[in-house]
Amino acid sequence: MSQPRPITIFDTTLRDGEQSPGASMNLAEKLEMAAALADLRVDVIEAGFPIASPGDFESVRAIADAVRGVQVCGLARCNDADIDRAADALTEAEAPRIHVFLATSAIHREFKLKMDKEEIIQRAIAGVQRARNRCDNIEFSPEDAARTEPDFLCQVVEAAIAAGATTVNIPDTVGYATPTHMGRVIKTLVDRVPNIDRAVISVHCHDDLGMAVANSLAGVENGAGQIECTINGIGERAGNCSLEEVVMALRTRNDYYQATTRIDATRLVPTSRLLSSITGMEVQRNKAIVGRNAFAHESGIHQDGMLKEPTTYEIMRPEDVGFTKTDLVLGKHSGRAALADRLKALGHPVEGETLNVVFAAFKKLADKKKEIYDADLVALVEKRAGVAAGVWSLVSYEVKTHTNDVPSATVTLAQGDRQVTETFFGGDGPLDALFNAVQKITGAEVAVRDYRVHSVTRGADAQGEATIEGVAEGRLYRGHGVSTDTVEASTLAFLDAMNRALAGGGPPADLRRNAV
Numbered sequence: 001m002s003q004p005r006p007i008t009i010f011d012t013t014l015r016d017g018e019q020s021p022g023a024s025m026n027l028a029e030k031l032e033m034a035a036a037l038a039d040l041r042v043d044v045i046e047a048g049f050p051i052a053s054p055g056d057f058e059s060v061r062a063i064a065d066a067v068r069g070v071q072v073c074g075l076a077r078c079n080d081a082d083i084d085r086a087a088d089a090l091t092e093a094e095a096p097r098i099h100v101f102l103a104t105s106a107i108h109r110e111f112k113l114k115m116d117k118e119e120i121i122q123r124a125i126a127g128v129q130r131a132r133n134r135c136d137n138i139e140f141s142p143e144d145a146a147r148t149e150p151d152f153l154c155q156v157v158e159a160a161i162a163a164g165a166t167t168v169n170i171p172d173t174v175g176y177a178t179p180t181h182m183g184r185v186i187k188t189l190v191d192r193v194p195n196i197d198r199a200v201i202s203v204h205c206h207d208d209l210g211m212a213v214a215n216s217l218a219g220v221e222n223g224a225g226q227i228e229c230t231i232n233g234i235g236e237r238a239g240n241c242s243l244e245e246v247v248m249a250l251r252t253r254n255d256y257y258q259a260t261t262r263i264d265a266t267r268l269v270p271t272s273r274l275l276s277s278i279t280g281m282e283v284q285r286n287k288a289i290v291g292r293n294a295f296a297h298e299s300g301i302h303q304d305g306m307l308k309e310p311t312t313y314e315i316m317r318p319e320d321v322g323f324t325k326t327d328l329v330l331g332k333h334s335g336r337a338a339l340a341d342r343l344k345a346l347g348h349p350v351e352g353e354t355l356n357v358v359f360a361a362f363k364k365l366a367d368k369k370k371e372i373y374d375a376d377l378v379a380l381v382e383k384r385a386g387v388a389a390g391v392w393s394l395v396s397y398e399v400k401t402h403t404n405d406v407p408s409a410t411v412t413l414a415q416g417d418r419q420v421t422e423t424f425f426g427g428d429g430p431l432d433a434l435f436n437a438v439q440k441i442t443g444a445e446v447a448v449r450d451y452r453v454h455s456v457t458r459g460a461d462a463q464g465e466a467t468i469e470g471v472a473e474g475r476l477y478r479g480h481g482v483s484t485d486t487v488e489a490s491t492l493a494f495l496d497a498m499n500r501a502l503a504g505g506g507p508p509a510d511l512r513r514n515a516v
């Protein structure tokens with residue numbers, strides 16, 4: 001078998017990625033991202049467009065100064081001022097690259113640049129030559145190449161290489177290409193440009209039709225040796241080819257592409273998370289490779305297969321891209337195999353009839369809650385174990401509050417087969433009324449010392465988690481409860497603390513840290 005072909009990964013998160021509305025980064029953030037990209041082992045970092053602003057110039061210069069072991073690139077239009085500014089920003093770079101671009105499609109020539117074909121060729125040659133006088137490593141991009149007449153594109157590319165371009169980058173600037181189209185453009189250049197062997201062919205695909213990764217791979221299949229891409233696929237409009245997706249496609253389907261990159265794939269998830277934390281642009285849960293659901297399985301049949309042999313449902317290992325492990329999410333589609341496996345991991349092995357009973361309770365809960373937490377599972381098992389031990393569980397509650405009236409709460413609790421209902425009028429508010437109703441039933445008193453609620457998930461159906469620290473007979477008991485309804489979460493937390501208080505044995509209330 002032949003050796004895999006090395007593919008250069010050109011990361012443009014800090015340039016095209018930053019053109020994404022809302023993705024602007026300051027100098028410190030760009031330096032942090034650049035260091036992460038170097039750790040990820042990208043080959044080239046396009047650090048910015050130095051003429052764009054003094055800040056962009058400073059960022060490119062600072063990254064060129066600081067980052068080692070990777071080429072640092074600055075973008076320039078085909079004019080003297082842009083090229084000189086880029087070259088100035090890169091003077092301290094260990095391996096500088098100047099990226100000169102000029103649009104070539106009929107639409108851009110006529111309406112934007114107002115240049116004819118001959119002027120375009122002359123400007124491209126002049127630009128590449130000027131850049132080449134300052135740097136040996138020159139990339140030239142015929143912007144909107146995918147919509148450029150093939151004959152003219154071949155002429156421009158040939159002229160740019162003759163003028164000294166060492167990489168010719170073929171952009172699908174507006175994300176118009178399809179894989180067949182992009183593959184054909186690259187093949188045309190390979191077949192028809194006489195000096196094409198003197199430069200690396202690159203692809204730069206946008207995602208307007210959702211095909212940036214597929215188009216980049218089609219470029220590789222037809223001879224491209226460099227892919228331009230961004231972390232999380234951020235970039236102008238719908239974004240660019242996503243680095244993590246294209247790298248893992250090459251790696252996972254190496255049998256087909258027979259191409260390799262230097263990327264340390266275990267850095268993909270941390271780098272993706274870093275970018276999201278810097279820009280505030282979170283990736284969607286189902287985003288390939290780095291999304292929270294990328295290695296999560298909720299369906300019982302899939303989870304059963306995963307537990308028997310992970311390759312039944314996973315084509316990559318989560319740890320290969322930087323996740324710690326596969327996530328078997330327990331929800332309403334899960335089966336006994338996954339539930340038993342998780343409970344065992346949580347230190348509560350159950351089987352046989354007990355598993356059936358816990359499973360039935362789990363399905364009921366899963367119909368009410370979108371996500372089931374480990375704490376919920378433990379509660380289910382403990383609840384079952386606790387029935388005999390006299391633990392109280394919440395059956396239902398009703399609470400009433402009015403602006404000018406005292407609150408009231410009616411609570412029904414179960415202890416084994418026995419159910420008790422009590423109503424309490426008064427209190428400092430609805431929660432106080434609920435807690436008092438619970439106390440009326442259990443006959444014990446727990447004074448709430450600390451109470452907190454925080455959201456454990458996001459969105460309209462966010463789960464609230466309530467924690468309570470209560471004191472009973474000078475001893476401290478902590479309880480917690482989770483629900484989409486914060487009143488229910490708070491009642492569950494109080495009841496949890498109450499059950500612990502009834503069991504006794506809490507630490508002295510003044511030793512906060514040792515609460516049970």
Ligand SMILES: CC(=O)SCCNC(=O)CCNC(=O)[C@H](O)C(C)(C)COP(=O)(O)OP(=O)(O)OC[C@H]1O[C@@H](n2cnc3c(N)ncnc32)[C@H](O)[C@@H]1OP(=O)(O)O
Pocket residue numbers: 016019049051052053076077078079101102103112113143173236
């Ligand atoms: C496909 C891409 O992603 S290309 C990169 C896009 N990124 C950006 O534009 C971000 C940074 N841009 C900027 O900060 C500003 O646009 C600047 C500083 C570069 C230029 O600002 P201005 O001088 O005010 O020009 P403006 O942006 O309004 O218009 C662009 C000009 O560049 C010209 N131009 C566009 N591309 C090129 C090119 N490759 N080579 C030479 N000239 C070009 C346009 O024809 C237009 O010229 P005109 O004013 O004579 O009509």
Ligand SMILES: CC(C)C(=O)C(=O)O
Pocket residue numbers: 016101141143144169171172173174204206
């Ligand atoms: C500058 C070029 C490569 C570009 O960003 C594009 O065409 O999308």
